[in-house]
Each structure stands twice: as C-alpha cells, then as structure tokens.
Amino acid sequence: MRSRIHSQLLGIQNTPSFSAGKKFQLDDLIEAQQFDREILADIFEVAREMEKVEKNSPGSQVLKGYLMATLFYEPSTRTRLSFESAMKRLGGEVLTTENAREFSSAAKGETLEDTIRTVEGYSDIIVMRHFESGAAKRAAATAEVPVINAGDGPGQHPTQALLDVYTIDREIGKLDGIKVALVGDLANGRTVRSLAYLLAKYQDVKIYFVSPDVVKMKDDIKDYLTSKRVEWEESADLMEVASKCDVLYQTRIQRERFGERIDLYEEARGKYIVDHNVLNVMQNHAVVMHPLPRLDEITVDVDADPRAAYFRQAKNGLYIRMALLKLLLVGW
Amino acid sequence: MRSRIHSQLLGIQNTPSFSAGKKFQLDDLIEAQQFDREILADIFEVAREMEKVEKNSPGSQVLKGYLMATLFYEPSTRTRLSFESAMKRLGGEVLTTENAREFSSAAKGETLEDTIRTVEGYSDIIVMRHFESGAAKRAAATAEVPVINAGDGPGQHPTQALLDVYTIDREIGKLDGIKVALVGDLANGRTVRSLAYLLAKYQDVKIYFVSPDVVKMKDDIKDYLTSKRVEWEESADLMEVASKCDVLYQTRIQRERFGERIDLYEEARGKYIVDHNVLNVMQNHAVVMHPLPRLDEITVDVDADPRAAYFRQAKNGLYIRMALLKLLLVGW
Amino acid sequence: MRSRIHSQLLGIQNTPSFSAGKKFQLDDLIEAQQFDREILADIFEVAREMEKVEKNSPGSQVLKGYLMATLFYEPSTRTRLSFESAMKRLGGEVLTTENAREFSSAAKGETLEDTIRTVEGYSDIIVMRHFESGAAKRAAATAEVPVINAGDGPGQHPTQALLDVYTIDREIGKLDGIKVALVGDLANGRTVRSLAYLLAKYQDVKIYFVSPDVVKMKDDIKDYLTSKRVEWEESADLMEVASKCDVLYQTRIQRERFGERIDLYEEARGKYIVDHNVLNVMQNHAVVMHPLPRLDEITVDVDADPRAAYFRQAKNGLYIRMALLKLLLVGW
Numbered sequence: 001m002r003s004r005i006h007s008q009l010l011g012i013q014n015t016p017s018f019s020a021g022k023k024f025q026l027d028d029l030i031e032a033q034q035f036d037r038e039i040l041a042d043i044f045e046v047a048r049e050m051e052k053v054e055k056n057s058p059g060s061q062v063l064k065g066y067l068m069a070t071l072f073y074e075p076s077t078r079t080r081l082s083f084e085s086a087m088k089r090l091g092g093e094v095l096t097t098e099n100a101r102e103f104s105s106a107a108k109g110e111t112l113e114d115t116i117r118t119v120e121g122y123s124d125i126i127v128m129r130h131f132e133s134g135a136a137k138r139a140a141a142t143a144e145v146p147v148i149n150a151g152d153g154p155g156q157h158p159t160q161a162l163l164d165v166y167t168i169d170r171e172i173g174k175l176d177g178i179k180v181a182l183v184g185d186l187a188n189g190r191t192v193r194s195l196a197y198l199l200a201k202y203q204d205v206k207i208y209f210v211s212p213d214v215v216k217m218k219d220d221i222k223d224y225l226t227s228k229r230v231e232w233e234e235s236a237d238l239m240e241v242a243s244k245c246d247v248l249y250q251t252r253i254q255r256e257r258f259g260e261r262i263d264l265y266e267e268a269r270g271k272y273i274v275d276h277n278v279l280n281v282m283q284n285h286a287v288v289m290h291p292l293p294r295l296d297e298i299t300v301d302v303d304a305d306p307r308a309a310y311f312r313q314a315k316n317g318l319y320i321r322m323a324l325l326k327l328l329l330v331g332w
Numbered sequence: 333m334r335s336r337i338h339s340q341l342l343g344i345q346n347t348p349s350f351s352a353g354k355k356f357q358l359d360d361l362i363e364a365q366q367f368d369r370e371i372l373a374d375i376f377e378v379a380r381e382m383e384k385v386e387k388n389s390p391g392s393q394v395l396k397g398y399l400m401a402t403l404f405y406e407p408s409t410r411t412r413l414s415f416e417s418a419m420k421r422l423g424g425e426v427l428t429t430e431n432a433r434e435f436s437s438a439a440k441g442e443t444l445e446d447t448i449r450t451v452e453g454y455s456d457i458i459v460m461r462h463f464e465s466g467a468a469k470r471a472a473a474t475a476e477v478p479v480i481n482a483g484d485g486p487g488q489h490p491t492q493a494l495l496d497v498y499t500i501d502r503e504i505g506k507l508d509g510i511k512v513a514l515v516g517d518l519a520n521g522r523t524v525r526s527l528a529y530l531l532a533k534y535q536d537v538k539i540y541f542v543s544p545d546v547v548k549m550k551d552d553i554k555d556y557l558t559s560k561r562v563e564w565e566e567s568a569d570l571m572e573v574a575s576k577c578d579v580l581y582q583t584r585i586q587r588e589r590f591g592e593r594i595d596l597y598e599e600a601r602g603k604y605i606v607d608h609n610v611l612n613v614m615q616n617h618a619v620v621m622h623p624l625p626r627l628d629e630i631t632v633d634v635d636a637d638p639r640a641a642y643f644r645q646a647k648n649g650l651y652i653r654m655a656l657l658k659l660l661l662v663g664w
Numbered sequence: 665m666r667s668r669i670h671s672q673l674l675g676i677q678n679t680p681s682f683s684a685g686k687k688f689q690l691d692d693l694i695e696a697q698q699f700d701r702e703i704l705a706d707i708f709e710v711a712r713e714m715e716k717v718e719k720n721s722p723g724s725q726v727l728k729g730y731l732m733a734t735l736f737y738e739p740s741t742r743t744r745l746s747f748e749s750a751m752k753r754l755g756g757e758v759l760t761t762e763n764a765r766e767f768s769s770a771a772k773g774e775t776l777e778d779t780i781r782t783v784e785g786y787s788d789i790i791v792m793r794h795f796e797s798g799a800a801k802r803a804a805a806t807a808e809v810p811v812i813n814a815g816d817g818p819g820q821h822p823t824q825a826l827l828d829v830y831t832i833d834r835e836i837g838k839l840d841g842i843k844v845a846l847v848g849d850l851a852n853g854r855t856v857r858s859l860a861y862l863l864a865k866y867q868d869v870k871i872y873f874v875s876p877d878v879v880k881m882k883d884d885i886k887d888y889l890t891s892k893r894v895e896w897e898e899s900a901d902l903m904e905v906a907s908k909c910d911v912l913y914q915t916r917i918q919r920e921r922f923g924e925r926i927d928l929y930e931e932a933r934g935k936y937i938v939d940h941n942v943l944n945v946m947q948n949h950a951v952v953m954h955p956l957p958r959l960d961e962i963t964v965d966v967d968a969d970p971r972a973a974y975f976r977q978a979k980n981g982l983y984i985r986m987a988l989l990k991l992l993l994v995g996w
Contacts, residue, residue, distance in 0.1 A: 417787065625778060643785065
C-alpha cells in the first residue's frame with residue numbers, strides 16, 4: 001500500500017481531531033476470515049466513537065481530502081448509500097459507478113485487474129460490489145489502495161457481517177453467552193452463514209436454526225460450529241425458540257432461489273412469520289433483527305415495539321462503515 | 333422531526349452568516365395546499381437572498397455538514413440537478429439514487445415506508461420523485477427527516493409551482509392585479525393547474541385559458557377559481573390575449589397523452605405557437621414563460637427577446653430550492 | 665463568458681495558493697485544432713504542478729465553490745471518473761448525469777442548446793460527452809460557461825490527445841526529435857489520429873505506422889504530415905520498428921468496426937502483439953503506451969517492466985484534466 005502521511009486537518013478550531021495514525025491491522029477488508037475477537041473489538045470501539053460524530057465537528061473532517069470510488073458491478077443502492085453517507089459524514093468525497101458492469105471498458109473486455117489499476121489512479125480507496133465470488137480478493141491483490149468488499153456474489157459481504165455482530169453487542173450488551181435464533185432461509189442466506197461463523201469466535205454461544213425444510217442450514221456451517229464447540233440445535237418451533245433467545249434474526253425467503261417451484265416458495269415463506277404473537281413470548285431484553293429488505297416475514301405491527309431492532313441495525317451499518325473507512329485510510 | 337441544533341459555521345471569516353434558526357413553518361414540502369400568501373412571501377424573500385449568495389462566502393456554507401438524499405423513482409435529470417446544485421451551492425452534500433425504482437430492495441418488494449426508514453438513516457433530508465400520486469405524503473408520514481416532493485406522478489410538483497409564482501413576482505414586480513394567459517395543454521399540464529391554484533391566493537388576478545379543444549382546462553380548476561372570485565375566461569384568440577396579458581405561460585402539448593391519435597396531437601400542437609408575431613403584440617413589460625422542455629411551441633427566434641423569461645425561470649428553480657433546503661434544514 | 669472574479673481561498677494557512685488569475689487563452693476546450701506549441705507547453709506546465717498537489721494543501725482548494733456538470737450522452741465511466749476526480753482533487757464539486765441521452769427532456773425532443781442553457785444555470789463548467797460529431801462545438805456556442813469536450817462521437821477527444829502528448833513529454837523528456845510507432849487500428853482509432861496531428865507541431869519527429877492492411881492509417885493524416893514535413897513510414901515489421909522508436913503506441917483492434925467479418929477481425933487482432941519479445945528489442949529509455957482498455961494486444965507479462973507506461977499514462981489524464989479545469993475556471 002501507498003504510504004499515507006496523515007494530513008493536516010481543517011477543523012473549526014484548527015485542532016486535529018485525532019493524532020497521527022497508528023496503522024490499522026488490515027490493509028483491505030475482503031472476508032470474515034480476516035477477523036479475530038481483537039480486531040472485531042477494535043472496529044466496534046471506533047464505530048462507537050462514530051455514533052458520536054457531530055456535524056461540523058473536527059471529527060467530521062477526518063477524511064477531508066480523501067476520495068472513495070464505489071465500483072459497483074451490480075446495483076445495491078442500500079449498501080452504496082450507506083458507504084457514501086459514511087464517507088461524506090467524515091468529510092470525504094465520493095466517485096460513483098453504479099453500473100460498472102457496463103463500464104465501457106469492462107464491456108469491451110478489459111480485465112478486472114486493469115480496471116482496478118485505472119480506478120486506483122483516481123481514488124484513495126475502492127469499495128467494490130461484484131457478481132463473482134472472489135472478485136474482491138483479486139481486486140485487493142492488484143490495488144495499491146485499500147479495497148473494501150461490499151459483497152461479491154454468493155461469496156462474502158463482510159461489512160454486513162460486522163454490522164450484525166455490532167448490533168448484537170450494542171443491543172444485548174455482550175457477545176459471550178448469547179442465544180441467537182437464525183430464522184428463515186438458512187441455506188442461501190449469506191448473512192446468516194457469516195453471522196454463525198463470526199459468533200463462533202465468542203464463548204458459550206448457543207445458536208438455534210429455525211427454517212423450512214427446503215432451506216435448512218447446510219452441513220459445512222454446522223460442522224464448523226461443532227468443531228468450535230458452539231452449541232447449536234435445529235427446531236421447528238419458532239414460539240419456543242423465541243421465548244428463550246436473546247436475538248431472533250429473521251431473514252427473507254428468497255423467491256429467486258426456487259425457480260419455477262412457486263408452490264415450494266409459497267409454502268416456505270409463510271411458515272415462520274414474526275408477528276405480535278412471537279413478540280409476546282420474547283424476553284424483555286431480547287431483540288428482533290433482519291438484514292432488510294423485509295417483505296412480510298416480520299409483520300408491520302412489530303415495528304413499533306422497542307425490541308424491533310432492524311432499523312437501528314441498518315443505521316449501525318453506517319457507523320461500521322465510517323469506522324472502516326477511517327481505519328483503512330488514516331489508521332487509529 | 334429530529335431536533336436540529338444549528339451548527340457552527342466554517343466560514344472564511346469564521347463569522348456565522350445567519351443566526352441560530354427560528355424554525356420554518358413547514359416540516360415537509362409535499363403539496364401546493366400547504367402554502368398561503370405569508371408562507372409564499374417568506375420563501376420568496378429567502379430565495380431573493382439566495383440569488384446573492386457568492387462563491388465561498390459564509391452564506392455559501394450554511395448547509396455544510398448536511399446530507400441530502402435524492403430518491404428518484406423515475407428519472408428527471410433537470411429537477412434532480414437543480415436540487416443537487418442548490419444543496420451544493422449552500423455547502424451541503426448529496427447522495428444520489430437516480431433509479432430508485434430498481435433500488436434492489438424496492439424490486440424485491442420492500443415497501444416505500446421501509447425504504448424511507450433506511451434512507452433517512454443515511455441523510456438529513458430526502459428529496460423524492462415518485463411515479464405514484466400520494467407517495468410523497470406517505471414518505472413524509474414515515475420520515476423523521478424533512479421530505480420534499482419533487483413530483484409524484486400525476487399528483488403534485490410543488491417546487492415547480494413555487495418557482496413559477498416566484499418568477500412572475502420577479503419579472504412583473506407584483507402578483508396582485510396581474511393578467512396571466514395559460515396556453516397549450518391545460519388538461520394534462522400539472523404546472524398550469526398548480527399555477528392557477530396558487531394565483532387564486534392573490535387579489536384581482538385575471539386568467540386567460542388558450543388551448544386546443546381536446547386539452548382544455550378542466551372544470552375543477554375553473555370552479556375553484558370562480559369560488560375564489562378569480563376572473564377567468566377561455567379564448568381561442570392567442571393574439572388578442574397576448575396583447576393584454578402580463579404573463580404568457582406557454583406549455584408543451586404532451587404527445588404521450590394522445591395514444592394512437594397522432595392526428596389529434598399534430599392538430600393540437602400546431603395551433604398556438606408563440607413566435608415573433610405574438611411577441612410583436614405583447615406589452616413591453618410582459619414576459620413569456622414555459623416550464624421546459626419546449627419543442628417548437630415557442631420558436632427559437634423568441635429566445636433573444638428580453639421578454640423571453642423561460643431560462644431565467646429555470647434558474648429561479650435553483651434559488652427556490654436553495655431557499656427550501658435552508659428553511660427546512662436550519663430554519664430562518 | 666461570465667466574468668469570474670477570483671474567489672478568496674479557504675486554505676489551511678489562509679494563504680491563497682495562486683494569485684488572482686490571468687485569463688487562460690481558451691474559453692472552451694473543443695478540438696485539437698485549438699492547440700499550438702505554446703498552449704500545449706502552458707497546459708503541461710500546470711499539469712506538472714498538479715502532480716504535486718497534496719491532500720488538504722491550499723492548492724487542493726483552488727476550485728472550492730465551483731460546480732462542474734458532467735453531461736454524458738453516452739457512458740464513458742473511465743473518462744467521467746477522471747474528470748470528477750480532477751474536480752474533487754481541486755476542492756470543486758460535481759453534478760453527474762451519466763445517461764443524459766435519456767435525460768427526460770432530451771427524450772421529449774428538447775434541443776441540445778436548450779439543455780445546455782438549463783444546465784449552465786446549475787453549474788460553472790460543463791464537461792460533455794456526446795455521440796454526435798460537432799455536438800461539443802454547438803454546446804460551446806450556446807453556453808456562457810466553459811465547455812470541455814470529453815469526446816463527441818467519431819469526432820474529437822482533445823483531453824485524450826493532450827494526455828498522450830503530455831505522457832510522451834514526461835516519459836521521454838522531449839517532444840522534438842522523437843520517434844513514435846503507432847500500432848494497431850490506425851484507420852478507426854481517434855487517439856492515434858489526434859496524436860499524429862499534434863506531433864506534427866514538433867520538430868524532427870518521425871512516425872512509424874504498423875497496422876494490419878484492413879485498418880491502415882488513412883491518407884488525410886499522411887498528407888497532413890507530409891505537408892508539415894513530418895517524416896513517416898509504413899512498416900510491417902514490428903520488431904524492427906520497436907528497436908528504433910522512443911514510443912511504441914499500441915491500440916486495440918475494435919471488433920465493432922468489422923461487422924460480421926469476424927474472420928478479418930481475428931486475423932487483424934492477432935497480428936501485432938506487444939509481448940516480452942518486443943520489449944527485448946526496445947531501447948532502455950523507450951516506453952510502451954496504450955489508451956486503454958486493452959485486451960491482449962499487450963500481454964500481461966509486459967506490465968511489470970518499467971517501460972510499460974500505460975497506467976502512468978491513464979494517471980496523467982487526471983493531471984491534464986486538473987490543469988484544464990483550473991485554467992478554464994480561474995485562469996493562471
């Protein structure tokens with residue numbers, strides 16, 4: 001990576017808001033495997049600070065002069081806006097490519113590596129979304145600037161995994177000893193797979209899998225949890241699980257996974273709905289999470305309950321991304 | 333709405349350009365029915381100040397640190413650029429979604445309300461364009477941040493209405509006692525309907541309707557004007573009307589309203605053209621307005637005449653939007 | 665053009681980074697014919713300064729308060745990002761329209777001139793990409809703000825031509841007396857035609873044309889070079905030319921030019937490949953250039969050689985565009 005000298009800040013009081021940075025442990029953010037408990041705690045600590053950044057405070061200018069390129073090969077407006085908001089809330093600037101797949105050069109047959117070499121000439125950090133698993137790793141191997149994976153196909157979406165764990169920590173106050181129910185499409189859901197993987201880094205975690213038969217959690221994750229001595233069980237009884245867990249993580253049954261078997265899709269999506277009946281059996285301190293967008297797997301009447309944490313969870317994505325951009329660009 | 337503490341300014345001379353704001357009367361800008369004469373006068377007063385904002389003056393930084401999201405469910409580059417320019421001319425920042433209809437979440441079936449709850453987490457104000465009448469009202473009911481309606485289908489486009497009235501005031505110097513000719517497609521034109529509605533708030537206004545038979549002004553507006561004792565008349569004689577009016581507001585005959593009846597369209601669009609012959613009978617102080625884009629309903633030779641006000645009118649949209657963004661975000 | 669008073673700078677040390685500007689010789693940047701040796705030298709001198717602009721230095725704020733509109737009627741992400749990066753690296757702001765062709769108004773039949781009159785109301789400079797030759801000239805004739813041509817169809821792409829010449833100057837250290845080989849698609853390549861044209865302004869230049877028969881350099885450029893007493897020759901021997909030239913400028917054979925004659929395309933594209941064998945015969949001080957994107961006309965193993973200048977060339981586009989934006993907006 002290029003050496004990055006910590007730049008002078010142009011703050012209201014002309015006082016730097018942070019001292020010349022100690023380098024962050026990571027050069028790029030590509031996959032959940034990069035994280036250990038210590039790095040997670042570090043990122044979460046910075047995210048907590050980010051929650052307190054006020055408009056026009058010195059802290060809101062820590063990335064002044066830096067340029068982020070959002071290189072999105074498939075649209076994901078939610079993720080893109082979250083990153084762009086994070087960059088701008090820290091005083092940075094953004095170059096946007098929402099349809100990089102039709103990037104004239106890519107369409108003409110340019111390799112991802114050549115595109116990266118060009119884009120890094122224009123920017124200080126690249127946030128990339130791609131439709132191919134492994135694309136982010138290839139980009140990071142080429143780029144001299146930091147690369148953040150904003151999702152690469154069926155592969156990784158590490159900032160989503162981070163914001164999920166951060167939200168559990170913020171809402172429940174701890175990660176060791178928690179009980180988490182993963183509900184819905186566990187076979188295809190990238191988020192629940194990553195979440196299970198990261199939870200295995202904590203002590204005395206218990207995971208419940210509640211899903212229709214056609215979209216059950218796959219064996220690789222179950223075996224991994226077992227190897228890490230994480231307790232898990234499958235259940236068909238959402239009410240019972242709801243009454244015991246700290247976190248009920250609901251997911252959307254993805255219609256596109258069922259092809260022409262609409263009958264199976266309809267059967268699966270109606271099976272485990274989080275509504276006021278489920279809320280009624282949940283503990284007072286417990287929360288409902290969801291990666292969004294939701295359809296009707298959480299009914300709208302749940303929204304008003306303070307235990308409905310999914311919009312706070314989305315907002316936490318902003319703080320996690322602010323933290324990552326700061327850490328990768330200017331260090332501690 | 334969230335409380336908004338007026339932030340410190342980072343001006344060249346470190347002097348705030350305005351005092352800590354008194355709150356604006358409105359929380360959101362959704363429809364023309366929200367306006368009375370007083371609010372219109374207030375907005376116009378701020379718009380006049382906006383005309384004088386100089387590059388890099390303290391006034392050009394009043395929205396520093398604020399983020400506007402342009403959530404456009406259908407493209408309208410002209411309106412989007414006008415809002416984004418307004419925000420940036422006041423030191424604010426912008427998150428752009430030009431194809432929110434294909435917003436991955438919306439495409440997956442997310443409700444507008446859920447999208448709004450997510451986007452408001454990333455921004456301080458939402459400017460929304462939608463294809464459905466009433467969408468802006470729904471968004472405002474959900475959002476904790478201010479929402480500005482940048483057009484919702486056949487419904488409202490209140491900032492266009494504001495800039496039209498503002499332009500008449502700027503060009504003619506008064507609103508009471510003016511004579512306005514509305515020409516062209518009066519049946520489908522959202523702008524002329526809103527303009528007629530707002531003009532009814534002023535005294536001694538006279539309105540002429542000049543339109544092909546197939547696109548005449550509808551009875552609801554005529555009845556409304558009558559109930560408000562606004563004088564109006566229909567005329568087929570553009571030259572005579574042109575010689576008497578202060579404002580000649582021309583509009584485009586919209587081809588898409590005629591379906592397969594291209595013959596009717598061709599007949600309608602050629603009927604009332606504003607050209608140098610029309611200009612010749614107009615009074616010296618009178619002006620020609622048009623919401624743009626124009627095709628040939630105003631001939632190009634009119635452009636050079638000082639009474640051609642339509643490009644100044646477009647520019648006034650910038651000042652009106654600067655005023656609204658300031659008022660809704662930081663108050664007076 | 666509007667008079668532009670040089671604005672106060674908001675620099676870290678509150679010292680202006682440049683004195684109140686002497687006006688640049690050009691009002692717009694439309695075509696290579698506007699350049700003479702003196703203007704080229706002037707632009708290159710400013711581009712050299714731009715290479716040294718540091719983050720958050722006073723120099724990085726020279727365009728603070730200025731707004732650039734990128735009005736792209738066809739996508740060209742590489743060129744757009746380069747301009748937007750240039751503007752932002754100088755503290756300026758950007759309004760983006762990536763699909764101006766579907767600009768609602770253009771789709772409704774608005775003329776380019778009317779669109780320009782509207783967009784110039786929102787911005788201080790317009791960077792336009794268009795699919796029609798001559799469009800940039802029309803825009804410049806209408807606009808009161810400066811217009812930069814970012815490519816108009818088969819017409820001109822003057823900033824590409826500038827960055828090519830600048831790169832030769834930077835890499836070789838001189839322009840008089842250089843030997844340049846133009847390789848690949850010389851019939852359709854806009855860049856090589858412009859480059860040949862600009863090189864004719866320098867002394868004792870020698871140009872080699874190396875191309876498959878079906879895409880040979882056209883007579884107009886050859887005649888022009890002859891009239892300017894520039895020595896040129898055609899050769900079929902890439903190795904021999906490579907051993908003699910200072911610059912080997914490779915280009916992509918454009919598949920879209922061959923229609924259904926894929927056989928001719930395949931024959932042409934495989935004929936002159938720059939690989940390590942070609943590198944081996946090149947002089948130590950010589951360089952390989954390419955306008956990018958490249959397919960396999962330069963093999964990937966060439967990239968690591970210091971003589972591979974094409975990514976530096978792309979980066980030079982940034983400095984050239986920074987220089988042009990500064991010169992056109994605030995002068996010297």
